[in-house]
Amino acid sequence: MTLQQISTTRRAFLAGSGLVIGLALTPRLSAFAATKGVQAGGEDALTALNAFVKIGADDTVTVLSKHIEFGQGPFTGLATLVAEELDADWSQMRAVHSPADDKVYANLAFGLQGTGGSTSIGNSYEQLRKAGATARAMLVAAAAEEWGVPVGEITVEKGRIKHAASGKESGFGALTVKAATQTPPENPKLKDPSQFVLIGQELPKLDTIGKTNGTAIFTLDIATDDMLIAVVAHPDHFGASVKSFDDSEARKVKGVIDVKQVPQGVAVYADNTFAALKGRDSLKIEWDLSKAETRSSKALEADYAKNFAEKGLEATNNGDVQAAFSKDGVQTLEAELVFPFLAHAPMEPLDAVFMKAADGSLDIYTGAQFPGMDLATAAKIVGLDPSKVRVNTQLTGGSFGRKAQFGSPYMQEAAAVYAATDRTRPVKHMWTREDDIRGGYYRPMYAHKMRGAIDAEGRITAWDQVIVGQSIMGKADLDETSVEGASNLPYVIPNLRVTSHNVELAVPPLWWRSVGHTHTGFAVETFVDELLQKVGKDPVEGRLALLTNEPRHMGTLKKVAEMADWGSTVPDGRSRGVAVVRSFGTYVAQIVEISAGDDGAPRVHKVWCAVDCGVAINPNVIKAQMEGGIGYGLGAVLFDAVTLGEGGKIVQSNFHDYRSLRINEMPAVDVAIIASTEKPTGVGEPGVPPIGPAVANAWRRLTGSPVRRLPIVNVVTS
Known part of the structure; x- marks a missing residue:
C-alpha cells in the first residue's frame, strides 16, 4: 500500500x-x-x-x-x-x-x-x-x-x-x-x-x-514513488559537531539528489536507500571534537571510582551504619560492580515519514511513544502551527525505552532533515542498525560500591551502597531512577544507607527496559546472595527471613521455589541461582539452572518465573512479556556493552559486536502467574531485572567466582 x-x-x-x-x-x-x-x-x-x-x-x-x-x-x-x-x-x-x-x-x-x-x-x-x-x-x-x-x-x-x-x-x-x-x-x-x-x-x-x-504496516514499510530517502552522517564521538565537509563524491552517486548540513550532522537525500547509504559513505567530514567526550570506558571507570570516597546525595539513611560496621565480632563483605552503557537495539531502528498535504498541513508517520511531544517538536522545527501537523502513530518494531525521549531528539533530527528540503516531496528519514547502536541515549554506565556487615548470629546488620552514574532525568540533585530498587530495599536490615553521585558526560543517557532496576536489581540481589552464602544460609530461606514485611515478595519467591523444586538434587555440572525484584509495582522471582558451556561461558538451560502483577488481564500476554524480558535481559547480562575506545571513539556498531541472545541460547521458560485481586500493574519491564542476578548467583556457586562487571562474556574495555 x-x-x-x-x-x-x-x-x-x-x-x-x-x-x-x-x-x-x-x-x-x-x-x-x-x-x-x-x-x-x-x-x-x-x-x-x-x-x-x-x-x-x-x-x-x-x-x-x-x-x-x-x-x-x-x-x-x-x-x-x-x-x-x-x-x-x-x-x-x-x-x-x-x-x-x-x-x-x-x-x-x-x-x-x-x-x-x-x-x-x-x-x-x-x-x-x-x-x-x-x-x-x-x-x-x-x-x-x-x-x-x-x-x-x-x-x-x-x-x-x-x-x-x-x-x-x-x-x-x-x-x-x-x-x-x-x-x-x-x-x-x-x-x-x-x-x-x-x-x-x-x-x-x-x-x-x-x-x-506480513500485512502489518510499520513505518519502514511506507513508501511512495516520489519519496526521498534521507540518512544522516553522525560523528564517532559524542558531543562532536561538523567542522567542514566535502560532498563532491557523494553527489556523483547515482540517485543522490542533495546533501545538506543539519544540526545533528550531514544529511544525504536520494531516490532510494542504496544510493542514500552509498552517498553517505562517500562524504568527507571533518569533525570538531572540542566539546566531545574523549575519555575511554576504562578512563570513565577510573573516574567513577573516585566518587566512592566522596560524600554523595543521600537516598536512604536508616539506623547507624557506621556504628554497625564498628561493632566487635562482625564479618564484613565488600564489592565493586561496573555496569556498561547499553543500547536498546530494537528490531526496527528509528524512522519517520513526512508528507505535505494539499492544504499545506503535514502528516508524520512514525512509531511515536510520546506523540504529542513529537508533534510539538516537529511543528516548531518545520515552522507550522501544531494544528497543521498530524502524528500518525504506527506499529513499531520494539523500543525498550528508546523512543520515550523528552524533547524528542530523534524527531528534532527527522524534522530538521525534512525542513531542509523544498518540501515538495515526501521524505523518509531513517537510521541504520549502525546509527542505532552508535546513536547514544543508552542505559548509562554505572558503578556501585557495596559494603555489608553480619553479626555473630549470622544476621545482616548493615548495608552501605554507593551508586555512581549519569542522571537520566538530568538532575543535579538525587535522581530516583538511579537508586530505585536500592533506596527502597525490601529486606529488613536495621542499618541501611544508600547514596548516589551524578556524573556529567557528553554521552546522552536514557531509560532502558526496567530503568534503574537494570543495575540496582543486579547489585542488590547478587550482594544479598553473597552475604547469605558467607554465613551458610540457603538463598531462598535466607531471603524469606529478610522479607517479613513484604508478603507479595514472599509469595512470588515461595511460588518459584515450589516450581523449581528448590532444594532437590541438581544434575552434575549444573548450578541454580535465584533472584526476586519488585519493579513498576510488579513482583517477579526467577530461578535459573545453568552449566558452563563449551566456551567456558554460562549456559542457561531453564528459567522458572513467578509473577504477581495484580489482576491478570491476559495471561497469554503476561507470559509472553516474562519470556521476552528474560531473553532480553539474559542477552544483556551475558554479552552486551557499548564501549568507548581510545579518545572516546564508539567501538560497537552492529549485532556482530553488540549481539543479541540467539535462539539456540534461549532457555526453556516456565511462568506462573500469582492469582491476585490487587489493581493490575505492568509486565513490559519487570521480567528483565531478576534474570541477570539469578544467572550471576548460579555462576558464582558453580565457579566460586563472583560477577563484578557486566557483561559476563566478552567484556571489551579500552
Whole structure:
C-alpha cells in the first residue's frame, strides 16, 4: 500500500467517523488500521460512541489505543478492558492507535500522552472499562428506545443485545447510529471482578496475524514513488559537531539528489536507500571534537571510582551504619560492580515519514511513544502551527525505552532533515542498525560500591551502597531512577544507607527496559546472595527471613521455589541461582539452572518465573512479556556493552559486536502467574531485572567466582 492509498483510506475513514459524544475529536487512521479495511462506506462504516470506542455497521468494535503497540500488548489489553464491560465477543474486537492528543489520550500516570514505565494497563484499567461500559449503556438505551421496552429488561452477551420477553435481538452495528445520539452516563456501573468473562482469559493478541502474515504496516514499510530517502552522517564521538565537509563524491552517486548540513550532522537525500547509504559513505567530514567526550570506558571507570570516597546525595539513611560496621565480632563483605552503557537495539531502528498535504498541513508517520511531544517538536522545527501537523502513530518494531525521549531528539533530527528540503516531496528519514547502536541515549554506565556487615548470629546488620552514574532525568540533585530498587530495599536490615553521585558526560543517557532496576536489581540481589552464602544460609530461606514485611515478595519467591523444586538434587555440572525484584509495582522471582558451556561461558538451560502483577488481564500476554524480558535481559547480562575506545571513539556498531541472545541460547521458560485481586500493574519491564542476578548467583556457586562487571562474556574495555 502506498502512502497516497493510506492517506486516501484515512480521509475516507474520517468522512464516516460519526459523532463523538462530548468530545471534539477527529481520529486519524493509522497505516495498520488502513490495512485492516477499517474505512467508510457499506458495512465498514464506523460510529464513535466515545473517544475510545467505535463500532462498525458489521458489529466490529474498534478500540482507539492511546498507547503505542510495539509488541508489549496494549492493543490486546485495552481491547480486553473495553470488551469486558461492553459484553462484546472477542471476535468483534479491533484496535488502532489513537490520534496524538495530550489531553484526551493522556497517560494518567504522566499527564500527557505517552507509553512507558509499564503503565499502559495500570493507568487505563478503570478508564477503558468505563469507556466500554459507557458504550454498552448507550447501546442498551438505543435498543430500549427502538423496541419500546424498559432498559432494565435488556441484556447483552457476546455482542448480542436481547429482550427476552419480546424475543427481539440485535447486534451492535444496527443500533450504533441511534446509540451515538444517547446521553452517555457520567458514572457507568462497572462489573465486579467475579463477573469477568474475558479479563483473565488467554485471548489471542489482536496484532499477531498481521505481524505473522506480513500485512502489518510499520513505518519502514511506507513508501511512495516520489519519496526521498534521507540518512544522516553522525560523528564517532559524542558531543562532536561538523567542522567542514566535502560532498563532491557523494553527489556523483547515482540517485543522490542533495546533501545538506543539519544540526545533528550531514544529511544525504536520494531516490532510494542504496544510493542514500552509498552517498553517505562517500562524504568527507571533518569533525570538531572540542566539546566531545574523549575519555575511554576504562578512563570513565577510573573516574567513577573516585566518587566512592566522596560524600554523595543521600537516598536512604536508616539506623547507624557506621556504628554497625564498628561493632566487635562482625564479618564484613565488600564489592565493586561496573555496569556498561547499553543500547536498546530494537528490531526496527528509528524512522519517520513526512508528507505535505494539499492544504499545506503535514502528516508524520512514525512509531511515536510520546506523540504529542513529537508533534510539538516537529511543528516548531518545520515552522507550522501544531494544528497543521498530524502524528500518525504506527506499529513499531520494539523500543525498550528508546523512543520515550523528552524533547524528542530523534524527531528534532527527522524534522530538521525534512525542513531542509523544498518540501515538495515526501521524505523518509531513517537510521541504520549502525546509527542505532552508535546513536547514544543508552542505559548509562554505572558503578556501585557495596559494603555489608553480619553479626555473630549470622544476621545482616548493615548495608552501605554507593551508586555512581549519569542522571537520566538530568538532575543535579538525587535522581530516583538511579537508586530505585536500592533506596527502597525490601529486606529488613536495621542499618541501611544508600547514596548516589551524578556524573556529567557528553554521552546522552536514557531509560532502558526496567530503568534503574537494570543495575540496582543486579547489585542488590547478587550482594544479598553473597552475604547469605558467607554465613551458610540457603538463598531462598535466607531471603524469606529478610522479607517479613513484604508478603507479595514472599509469595512470588515461595511460588518459584515450589516450581523449581528448590532444594532437590541438581544434575552434575549444573548450578541454580535465584533472584526476586519488585519493579513498576510488579513482583517477579526467577530461578535459573545453568552449566558452563563449551566456551567456558554460562549456559542457561531453564528459567522458572513467578509473577504477581495484580489482576491478570491476559495471561497469554503476561507470559509472553516474562519470556521476552528474560531473553532480553539474559542477552544483556551475558554479552552486551557499548564501549568507548581510545579518545572516546564508539567501538560497537552492529549485532556482530553488540549481539543479541540467539535462539539456540534461549532457555526453556516456565511462568506462573500469582492469582491476585490487587489493581493490575505492568509486565513490559519487570521480567528483565531478576534474570541477570539469578544467572550471576548460579555462576558464582558453580565457579566460586563472583560477577563484578557486566557483561559476563566478552567484556571489551579500552
